[in-house]
Amino acid sequence: MTGRPNRRPNRHPVRHREGGRGPDAVVIGTGPNGLAAGVTLARAGLQVELFEAADTIGGGLRTLPLFDSEVLHDICSAVHPMAPASPFFRAFDLAAHGVDLITPTLSYAHPLADGRAALAWRDLATTADALGVDGPAWRDLMEPLIAHSAQVVAFFLSDQRTLPADPTTPLLLAHRILRHGTALAHRQFRTEEAAALLAGTAAHAIGRLPSLAGGAIALLLGHLAHTTGWPLPRGGSAQIAKAMAADITAHGGVIHTGTRITDLGALPPSRVVLADVSPKGLLEIAGANLPHRYARALESFRYGPAAAKVDFLVSDPIPWANPQLRTAGTIHLGGTQRELYAAESSTARGRLPRHPFMLIVDPAVTDPDRARAGRRPVWAYAHVPHGDPANRATLVRETIERYAPGFQDTILAERVVSAAQWEAYNPNYVGGDIGAGAITLRQTFFRPTIRWNPYRTPLPGLYLCSASTPPGPAVHGMPGYLAARSALRREFGIHLPKTAYPAASSPR
Incomplete structure (x- = not known):
């Protein structure tokens, strides 16, 4: 068995605070999900500390000068279709925190070898008109998704364990995913331009195509190109991380950088630990303490x-x-x-x-x-x-x-x-x-393991909150938020309403 040190298991590795000493909650990692967890916990009134191995926060949200001190490069992600659509970020209100998401009028484009190009304009009508004979088919595919965009996004960005608030959403999506996520995809458009335009969004699944997972991602990203768009943060992706970190510290949280956590025992005593790490990382940090069956399930998690x-x-x-x-x-x-x-x-x-x-x-x-x-x-x-x-x-x-x-x-x-x-x-x-796990149909619904609560581990007080948990990768913060919500409910008795997201609260 890999990733599990040979030492005697400790079934209670999260050291509980005594006499008011130490934080209420600790978060390992300051990627978008670790930061989202920190925001949610701090705004709930908890004392939170975050630990980051690198010298700068952000995970996939880092922007640095590489060759010239005046020119900034996004080290990981650069474009963020999910940020303006995410329920977490919509409630957090990036604009109010100084993040300016600039949305191009031409969301994305797909050139073909002979000089032709398929263009996904923010405006659906402009896109459909440019697709010629496939314009009506593109409009028929996208218009219902656009009309129900909030419900579609909520369905895809859920914990994949609970019933959707709008039961008609799966029906709206099901036949479209089957048409564009199977061999039927080859027969949905008459022109190479339209077919390539949607295929490019499916490729964000980073896996075999066509596939049901790829078809679902194509519908999600494709329709967002015509709604909230595919924006870039002014000044680079790090602006999102900086805004979240500032909110955490304003609410009393503390962020430690340059501190790699290799064992839970290195953390300060707390009521709860949320780990923004992959299953492989969780095995390295807590493997010897994990029950055999759960550890084996983590070891079988597939990467893409x-x-x-x-x-x-x-x-x-x-x-x-x-x-x-x-x-x-x-x-x-x-x-x-x-x-x-x-x-x-x-x-x-x-x-x-x-x-x-x-x-x-x-x-x-x-x-x-x-x-x-x-x-x-x-x-x-x-x-x-x-x-x-x-x-x-x-x-x-x-x-x-x-x-x-x-x-x-x-x-x-x-x-x-x-x-x-x-x-x-x-x-x-x-x-x-970079998706922190293969995006397959099975790992969409059972990510990272087959458990009713995908965030809670068998170890008391230990939660997983990375993109290896639902709803998966992209900068939307939902794994961190959903894991923090679960911890608040179980460990602190704080029950947020079903559709609650972090509301603005006064800093300490």
Whole structure:
């Protein structure tokens, strides 16, 4: 059995505070979910302390200068479709905390090899009109989702264990997921443009395609492109983390950086511990104390394909051959639907395709302040097999060059993070899996294990609150919020209403 030190189990590893000493709650990790847990617990009136292994907070929400002190690069995530839609962030009110989410009018684009491009405009009618004969089909797919967007988002961002507040939502989604998440997907559109436009959103599942999980993600992200949009935070992703951290400290919380937790015994005594770590990380921290059956279930948790990232410092905007792409917030590179499906399925089987799926972002297109004279950041991900150790900079450069001739001439500097290196940067990205676990149908409903409460572990007072728990990856904060809500109810007797999210409260 891996990840479990050979020492005598302690079934009560969370050391309880005595005589008023120590925090009420401790959070391990300050990614978006650890911070969301901290916000929720602190606003409930608890004394909270957070521990971060790195020297800076944020997890996947870090923005740093890499080559030039005046040019900031998003180290992990850059574009956040889920942030303005998330019930947690809507209640937290990012704008009120100084975070300006800038939403491009062209949410995302998908070029094809011969100069054509499919465009997902924020405006549904504009998108449908540009898709020609497939315009009515795109409108029929998206209009009902847009009309019921709040219910759709609430369904997808739930704990996947309780019945939806609106029982008609699963019916609205079911036949659409079957049509676009199975082999039927090949017959839903008449043009390559429309088929590729939706396939690019399905590829955010980072796994075999078509799949039911991919179809569900395509519907979620696809319809958000026409509602709250796919925004970038002004100044970079770190602005979201900074806002949440400021709220925690304003409510009496304490954040420790540069403090890696390798054993629960290293934490101060508290009533509860919430761990924003992967199942592998939880085994490393608490493995010897976990019941055998639960530990085995964590060990069987599957991780998915990976991402290899290249950060570029360039002299000019990306010279896309199709000029319409030059205003897009996000670019998907993957060819036609069939080519993209084949590439993603090959990657999931552990074989690097000739043309893997890629996401490209030129942040200064949406946020001009990110650029300086003759210098601007470019963010690029390629989907690669799990644990891939190779430097994929050449592959990324040449792929962008196919659609943007002259791009390589603009490169001033580059930084590569292989799939294997991602885990060293963030242990939650096991083998470079930035989704913190394979996004499959089974692991959608039983993430990370088959338990009625996916956040509560068998150890008293210990909860898991990472993206390896429902509702899964993306910057929406819901795993942290839902885990904190569970801990508040069970450990402190604080019962929040079913639809309650952290309301504004006065700082201490």
